[in-house]
Amino acid sequence: MVIHSASDPRPRTTLCGDYFYNYFTRGLDILFDGQTHKIKKFVLHTNYPGHADFNSYIKCNFVIQGSNSSLSFLLMVGFMCLCLTDTHVSLLLAEVNNSKQTITPSTKWDQVKEILGDSGRAAIQTQGSTSNPFGSTFVYGYQNIAFEVMKNGYIATVTLFQS
Numbered sequence: 001m002v003i004h005s006a007s008d009p010r011p012r013t014t015l016c017g018d019y020f021y022n023y024f025t026r027g028l029d030i031l032f033d034g035q036t037h038k039i040k041k042f043v044l045h046t047n048y049p050g051h052a053d054f055n056s057y058i059k060c061n062f063v064i065q066g067s068n069s070s071l072s073f074l075l076m077v078g079f080m081c082l083c084l085t086d087t088h089v090s091l092l093l094a095e096v097n098n099s100k101q102t103i104t105p106s107t108k109w110d111q112v113k114e115i116l117g118d119s120g121r122a123a124i125q126t127q128g129s130t131s132n133p134f135g136s137t138f139v140y141g142y143q144n145i146a147f148e149v150m151k152n153g154y155i156a157t158v159t160l161f162q163s
Contacts, residue, residue, distance in 0.1 A: 027060030041161035046105040051137070051156040062158060064103040064145075066115040103158075109140075109149045116142055122149070 016034040023029070029043035045057035101115055113119070122138035125148065137156055138149045148157040 024057050027057045041159055044105075044158040044160070046155050046157065048105070048150065048154045048156060050150055050152060050154070053156070059105050062103075062105065064158070066101045066103065103155075105155065107155065109147070109153045109155065112147060112155070119147075 018034045018040065019032050021030045021032065027045040027047060029045075030039055031041045031043070032038065033040050044060040044062045045053060047054060047057050047059040103112055103115060119140040119142050122140050124136050125139050126136045135151060137151070140147045140149060144161060144163055146159040146161075147155055148159070150156050
């Protein structure tokens with residue numbers, strides 16, 4: 001019997017697929033590779049009203065620092081809330097917001113383009129238009145980062161990944 005055999009001669013078609021860990025109270029999703037169980041991408045949610053995911057996630061207090069032509073990441077994602085109070089986070093974000101090269105959940109898309117440059121045409125994301133009363137969003141890509149932007153110019157999600 002195959003179940004008692006040390007090796008299975010059948011092709012491995014039932015390999016584990018990629019999977020998400022969702023941290024709704026941190027505004028964060030993490031995608032893991034199903035084979036290596038290493039992180040493939042982070043999805044950071046802004047919890048902005050007018051998005052299909054509004055009120056499903058707490059706002060992730062991310063900070064993305066852009067510098068010159070290359071984008072370097074200074075990410076203080078929702079995990080920092082584990083050890084900092086809301087007051088500390090607010091003070092930290094207020095200090096960071098003074099920088100013109102900083103992207104936070106409250107940054108509008110026009111400001112992002114000033115910091116990172118034009119990303120070209122957007123992909124349109126409909127998210128099941130029959131069940132979504134808010135309409136489509138636009139996804140703009142840069143190297144290792146994608147922004148989902150709502151029609152009002154606010155960022156809905158930021159996805160970080162390795163290319």
